[in-house]
Each structure stands twice: as structure tokens, then as C-alpha cells.
Amino acid sequence: MPRRKPGTLLPLETEILEVALSMLRTGRQSFHGFGIAQFMREQRGSSSLTSHGTLYKALGRLEEFGLLTSRWEDVAAAEGRPRRRLYELTRRGAQAAEHARAAGTAPAPARLPRIAPEPT
């Protein structure tokens, strides 16, 4: 994973926000880890899914930055399988995704808005 410039998002984080925005526009308000990995694979036309470590680290960072929120799926909805963590775009997250989309299809961190706090 490339190094983060202070106050910017990494390309994967931007990609997650953009994909989450696309899902939101098709009526899917929340998404889970594997779901978004699969959606990104389809959009990239790639054969491989984002690795576990990279994906969940990025989702955690986006939540820390206030761009995503998350909650556990209801146990009843899980129907016996492991319950999923469901993520949703926040208003700020949607704005960041819009901004990134307007800035270009492959945004570089330097071109992104200063939306992320300094890494701790």
C-alpha cells in the first residue's frame, strides 16, 4: 500500500468511497466487506479480490475519518452464518466520493480534498 500524505486518502480508500456511492445510487444503502471487494473486482475487471488485511484496514480508516459508519447486522438477518459488519457512507463520505469522482477517474492522493485528519 502506498504511503499516505498527511490529510489525504489513499487510492483504495477513494475507490471504496466511489464504489459505495455507486451502490447507494442503485438503492443499496449499506454494504459489507466481501460485498464491496466483489463490487470493486467487477468494476476493475480484475480477477483478484482486495486482500483481507488491506480492505479491512482501509474500511477502519475511513470510519475513523468519519466518512463511513458501521454497525453489526441483526443476528436474525444473518440466518446462522457469521454476522456481517455493515458500512454506510456518511454525508461527508458522499461529498468526498463526489469530489474524487469529479477530480478524475484515477485520483492521485495529492488531488484529493483535505478531508482526512493527520495520521496518528
Place this chain on the structure above:
Amino acid sequence: MTPERIAALVARWVRLYTRGVPTPIAQRRIEEIDADLRDHLAHERTHGTGERRIALSILSRMIRGVAADAAWRGRHAGAAAGRPTAPEDAMTTHRTTYRSAVGVAVAAAFLLVWLSLGVGVIGKDGDRANLMYAGVLAVGIIGAVIARRRPHGMARALLATAAAQAVVAVIALAAGLGRPWSGPSEIVLLNGFFVALFAGSALLFRHAARSQPPRDTAAG
């Protein structure tokens, strides 16, 4: 190598690197990956993907994420332990890094024994080519004995172990061992994973050696 076995391996790996991380954070990561693995298996089977391909896909996701896992662990376990400030804390840092290095090396050795004897890294269960991994472990054990647990020596011992692991992979690929059960990509991925673990442990030992306080400071 069934997808379920590889999923179980990933689940064990997650439980290993979340040790020492505050329970709510660790539990969340464990449950998220468990759900992800289940969803991954179900999705691929629904789409008619072959069993071997599913297994390799899961394994590949784990291996590619090891560096991010280590960084995540370092951040959360470090935050739980607090930041070192004084010379005494340099000793604490040294000890923590040294213990992490030992943990990674021991975990890698156990995983290697379990995979080579129980599942078969090369070929199917019971393939004699897997006996070569006894040599890999022997390099590590002999190296540790010679190093007498000193961090510089341990770093060299673990690098030698990583090199031995790579040599086994090269031999298996060159001699076509384990065919048709283990293809070249599977051999490269599995052995690459262990090379990464042993090399990672060597790096941690090197860090431990660098963070070791001078003897008079440590004693005083």
C-alpha cells in the same frame, strides 16, 4: 487443499495476529473476516468456481494482506501498550519486538509442520516431498542454537530459514514435484507465504537488536 481448510488457516492467522490487541477491536476483526470467508466461499460456489481456484483465491487474499495485518496489529497493540518514553522503555520496546519476532517464527514453524504433514504443501497428503520442510526447520533450529538467542544471530538464522524455504520451492518447481495436485502458482504462493513470515521474523529480530539498550543503561 480444500477451500474450507484454507479458510480455517486464514481464521487461525487472524486469531494469531489479533492476540494482545484490545478485545473489542480484536473480536471485530475476527468476526468480520469470518463473515468475509463465508461470503467468499458461498459467492464463488454459486458462480461455479472450481474448488482449487477458490482455495488459491482465499490464500492469495491472506498472503497479500500480511503486511497490512502486521501494520494494523502494530498500531492497535502498540496503542494498548502505550508509548515508550524513558530508557527503561527502550528495554520494553526491545523485549516486545524480540517476543514478536519469536512469536512470528514459532507460528510460522507450527503452520509449516501442520500444513506439510496434515495437508501437504507439495502434492497431496503424505507426499514425501514435504519431508524437505524438515530441513527448513532444522536450519532454523540449528541457527537459533548457534545464535544463543542473541537478536543479531537470530536475525541471521531466520534469514537462512527463509532462504532454505525458497530453495525447497525452487527444487519443487524445477523437479515438477507434487504434480498434478500442486501447480507452480500454488507452490510459489504457499512457499512465498512462509518465506515472508521467516523474513519478517528476521526483520523483527534486527529491530530488536537495534532497540537493545546499552548494557549499563539496561542494568541501571
